[in-house]
Every structure is written in structure tokens, then in C-alpha cells.
Amino acid sequence: MNHAMxxxxxxxxxxxxxxxxxxxxxxxxERLIEFMLLGAAAVSVLTTLGIVYxxxxxxxxxxxxxxxxxxLTDTQWTPLFxxxxxxxxxxxxxxxxxSFVALAVAIPMGTVIAIYLSEFADSRVREMAKPILxxxxxxxxxxxxxxxxxxxxxxxxxxxxxLPGFSLLSAGLVMGIMIVPYVASLSEDAMRAVPMSLREGAxxxxxxxxxxxxxxxxxxxxxxxxxxxxxxxxxAVGETMILAVAAGMQPNLxxxxxxxxxxxxxxxxxxxxxxxxxxxxxxxxxxxxxxxxLLITLLFNILGQWxxxxxxxxx
Amino acid sequence: xxxxxxxxxxxxxxRGKTNDLIFKSLGIFCLALALLVIVALIADMVMKGSExxxxxxxxxxxxxxxxxxxILSAWVGSLLxxxxxxCAAVPLGVAAxxxxxxxxxxxxxxxxxxINITNLAAVPSIVYGLLALxxxxxxxxxxxxxxxxxxxxxxxILPIIIVSTREAIRAIPxxxxxxxxxxxxxxxxTCRYHIVPYAMPGILTGxxxxxxxxxxxxxxxxxxGALTFIAFLPPVPLTETGQGTAGLFDWLMxxxxxxxxxxxxxxxxPDPAFEVNAAAAGFVLMAMVLSMxxxxxxxxxxxxxNIKW
Numbered sequence: 001m002n003h004a005m006x007x008x009x010x011x012x013x014x015x016x017x018x019x020x021x022x023x024x025x026x027x028x029x030e031r032l033i034e035f036m037l038l039g040a041a042a043v044s045v046l047t048t049l050g051i052v053y054x055x056x057x058x059x060x061x062x063x064x065x066x067x068x069x070x071x072l073t074d075t076q077w078t079p080l081f082x083x084x085x086x087x088x089x090x091x092x093x094x095x096x097x098x099s100f101v102a103l104a105v106a107i108p109m110g111t112v113i114a115i116y117l118s119e120f121a122d123s124r125v126r127e128m129a130k131p132i133l134x135x136x137x138x139x140x141x142x143x144x145x146x147x148x149x150x151x152x153x154x155x156x157x158x159x160x161x162x163l164p165g166f167s168l169l170s171a172g173l174v175m176g177i178m179i180v181p182y183v184a185s186l187s188e189d190a191m192r193a194v195p196m197s198l199r200e201g202a203x204x205x206x207x208x209x210x211x212x213x214x215x216x217x218x219x220x221x222x223x224x225x226x227x228x229x230x231x232x233x234x235x236a237v238g239e240t241m242i243l244a245v246a247a248g249m250q251p252n253l254x255x256x257x258x259x260x261x262x263x264x265x266x267x268x269x270x271x272x273x274x275x276x277x278x279x280x281x282x283x284x285x286x287x288x289x290x291x292x293x294l295l296i297t298l299l300f301n302i303l304g305q306w307x308x309x310x311x312x313x314x315x
Numbered sequence: 316x317x318x319x320x321x322x323x324x325x326x327x328x329x330r331g332k333t334n335d336l337i338f339k340s341l342g343i344f345c346l347a348l349a350l351l352v353i354v355a356l357i358a359d360m361v362m363k364g365s366e367x368x369x370x371x372x373x374x375x376x377x378x379x380x381x382x383x384x385x386i387l388s389a390w391v392g393s394l395l396x397x398x399x400x401x402c403a404a405v406p407l408g409v410a411a412x413x414x415x416x417x418x419x420x421x422x423x424x425x426x427x428x429x430i431n432i433t434n435l436a437a438v439p440s441i442v443y444g445l446l447a448l449x450x451x452x453x454x455x456x457x458x459x460x461x462x463x464x465x466x467x468x469x470x471x472i473l474p475i476i477i478v479s480t481r482e483a484i485r486a487i488p489x490x491x492x493x494x495x496x497x498x499x500x501x502x503x504x505t506c507r508y509h510i511v512p513y514a515m516p517g518i519l520t521g522x523x524x525x526x527x528x529x530x531x532x533x534x535x536x537x538x539x540g541a542l543t544f545i546a547f548l549p550p551v552p553l554t555e556t557g558q559g560t561a562g563l564f565d566w567l568m569x570x571x572x573x574x575x576x577x578x579x580x581x582x583x584x585p586d587p588a589f590e591v592n593a594a595a596a597g598f599v600l601m602a603m604v605l606s607m608x609x610x611x612x613x614x615x616x617x618x619x620x621n622i623k624w
Contacts, residue, residue: 041410
């Protein structure tokens, strides 16, 4: 037996080195695969770089022709007219008014739903309500736009006879409904993460459910609530189709939600629908507008992160 | 402070209970309102659009006459764009999720990637349209094609797929990895034969939710310049067209329209006859999106019930 094995040894030697070679090969493949996976993860960073590059490079050409001061202070936005004016505040006002209307709906409604689901509802109601909210959040925005223009506006016109066919009000209201699921589900997650012992303490002192919810759970979850509101604001500021369909697309410097107005997003849509030559000043305005939009959302996100860091409670 | 009498204490308790009840009703009211919007939306589209639910509506091209217009080019376009989106976003998203959960070391590069993914989810979708207009359409020269649109939407839903992949992978207990490595499997073999298959239902849920979001997206596709009036289909591979035989991938470069753009086009026309078309097409789009979401919700429900490690 022993003898037979030693006799075989020379012929086994190549097998061992084969294995070593295979091992080296295997390590190489592993490294290669890891590198490829890293590449896939890096695509997200490339996307961000791409966004910044495109918006900034086109905007630089734009601002070489139109001064930043004029861009920020002019009260007219008529980039495609012969007498061209580039006052971004006109579009910003439309964006802010419609977002304000949307948040006036989404934040109270979303918070009430979140408190109800987390503090009052039993698990059966919750299991039923969550899919409903998810479905509401999944409805395409163009369908909401249709709804705002052809269903909500006629209803509102019964209440306010002076309301025009396109208005920031009806677009904003529907946008608010669209944002409710985002606010509600994030807020609920934040409140459910509050430890039970806090609630039990409050109940033991004789607090009612509502008192506990408002004076104990909400303050404890405030950083999560703030995050959900910030996400709601980002959604409202960046929403496009509801406004393009239902708010009209005329630039209009106004703070009155009963009027039609263009927003930053609906202006981009309006330009993209037309035939603008690549490299013209009209073409560059949509990148300048896009950069403004991105800066506004960035501002709110930084604010949100600051709020979260400031009011974070650790349990 | 004077102690309260029994009556006063009873009154305080009663008031507390009433307030609870009022708030509870308010909560139910808000939920009911959300449900009402969904129901009203669907009911309105069904009632207005019912006369268009014919075979012709699905097989006709867009037309100047509302009664003859159909959604053929729109639903074919949506399907093809989704195909490109899925082919690009699923491998990339799963690979990125796998890297971040199974390979990444805790270093600056990893945290940059993570912060980036969170922030990308908050970027308005129309900004992705501008990115695609600058990069895909002009820099890469893909033009206003199905390829550009598919890649744009892929970038848009990448964060959704990455996040759901990571959540699914994180739910797999460490003993699975240890068992696999203990019998000599490499990291990749562990991923390939254990992690990815076990995470599959969770990944799939994320993919479906992502695609449901993508199929309803309008703004970025308008921005790259999809046409609103298309009366032809992309060339079918290996068939005879006007300019000779179509190549295997010619359809990628074809101009196109998609369902949401068709609805937008019909909604913004002054002629009320087109409202009917918009309602019918809106219903078809809603049916697609809601059934995809329903599948995802069902999948997740089954998942939660069945898997016990």
C-alpha cells in the first residue's frame, strides 16, 4: 500500500501544481469580479457627477451671456421672445406657491395618518391601510395631472366661481394628495421606532392616547418627522407633470394660488416639447432652470440633515 | 392647588376620551379620503373612457380624429423602453447592492457611494431628463431614441433596486455565509449560489416597484425629446423595411412614444373628444402600474410569511 503510493507520487506532482494554478486563477477571478461589482456601485457616483457636469457646463455658457444679477432680479421670464427677459424668480414663485399648497395638504394629512396608524389603529387596520397608501403613491403623476385638470378643477370652480381653468391651487391640492403616502409612511416608521417604555410611562401617569402621541411620541420622533417633511418638500418642488397639465404654462410672477403660472419644472417640459436647436440660448435656459431646481432641493436636503442632527434622540 | 373633586376628575377623563375619539375619527377620515381619491380617479376614467375600450383602441396609431386614435405605438414603446430599462438597471442595481453588502470595506469610498445613493433618490426626475439630454442624446449621440429613454429610466430607478437588494441581502443570516465559506467556497461562489438566490424574492419586489415607477414616468422622457405623434412602430429585427433589412438592434435607435406622453398629449388638447381617449389610456396605464404594484405587495407578503431562518 505504502509502496504503491510512493510510486505514484511523481505522477501526482503535476496535479498539485495544477491545483495551485487553479487557485491563483480563482483568486484572480475573485478580484476581477469584485472590481466589476465596485464598478456597478460607482455608476451612482458617475450619475451624480454627470448631473453636475451637464447642468453646470450648460449654465456657464448661459451665464456668460446673461448676468446672474439679472437672472435673480428680473421680474419677467420671456426667453423665447424677441424682447428676451430671464428672471428666474417668475418660475420660482410658481414652484414655491404650488409646493406650499401641496404641503399644506400633505403635512397635516400625512402626520394625522401616521399618528393614527402608529398609535391608534390595530394591526388589522394597519395591514389594510399600508397597501392603500402604497397604491396611492404608485399612481403615475400624469394620471394625477389628468385628475387635477378634468376632475378637481371643475369641482373647485363650483366652490370658487372665479377660478380659471388652469390654477396652481388645483395642481397643488392634487400634488398634496400625491405626497401624503411619502410623509405618512416615513413618519409612521419614525414613530414606531420610539421605544414602548416611553409610551408605557406616559400611560402609567394617566395620559390618554392622544396626549401620549402628541406630547411624548411626536417629540421623540421629531427628527424622523422632519426628514419626512423634507422629502415631501423635495417631491413637491420637483414634481412636473401635474403642474404641466393643470397649472398652465404661462410664466406669471404671483403669490396667489388662484392664478395659473409656470413652474421651473413645467417650463422645462414646455421647452422640451418644442423644437429648440441644440446650443441655442433657449436650450441653455432649461439647464439654468434645472440647476436652480437642483440647488433648491439640495438646500432643503441640507436643512433636513441639519435638523435631523440637531434634534436626533437616541434611545 | 386645590384637589379636584370626583366630578371634575370624571369630566377630565371624559374629555380625554372624547378627544381620543375625535382624533381617531380624523385619522380614519384622512385614510378614507386617500382611498376616495383612488376610487374617484379610477371611476372617472372608467366612466369617461369606457366607449374606447375596444380592440381597435389598442391596435390603432395616434390620429387627428379622436374616435380613430389608438395607443398602439404608445404601449409598444412603453414595453420596449421598459425592456431596455430592466436590462440595464437590474444587473447594475443587484451588482451594486451585492458589492455594498458583501464586499465593501468601511472606508471613505463606501460612504461616498452610500451618501450618493440616498441623495440621488431625492433628485427630481426631470433633472435626470436633463442629464440624459446632455449625455445620452448629444454627448453619446444616441439621439431621441428608445435606448436613450431606457437608460435614463434605468438611472432613475437604480437607487430603488439597490436599496431593496441591500435590504434583502441584509436579512440573510451570517450562518449561511459561514457555512458556505466553511466548505471552501469563495466569496463570489457564496454570492452566486447562496446570497443572490435567497435574496431573489426581495430583489424581485424592488425590481417590480422600480419598473412600475419607470413606466409611469413622463417628465424625463419628454425632456430627452420623445415625440408625441408617432404613427409607426420601431423596426422588427430581421424583417424587410423601406431601407432594406432591419438589423437585430435597429429598434433601439428608433423614435418612439410611451403611454404617459400619449396621455399628456391628449389631456392638453382643447378638443374635449380627446379627453375620452386620455381617460381610456390613463386607465390602461393605471391598470399596468397597479397590477405591477399588487404583484410586488403580494410577493412581499408571501415572503414575510414563508421565510423563517
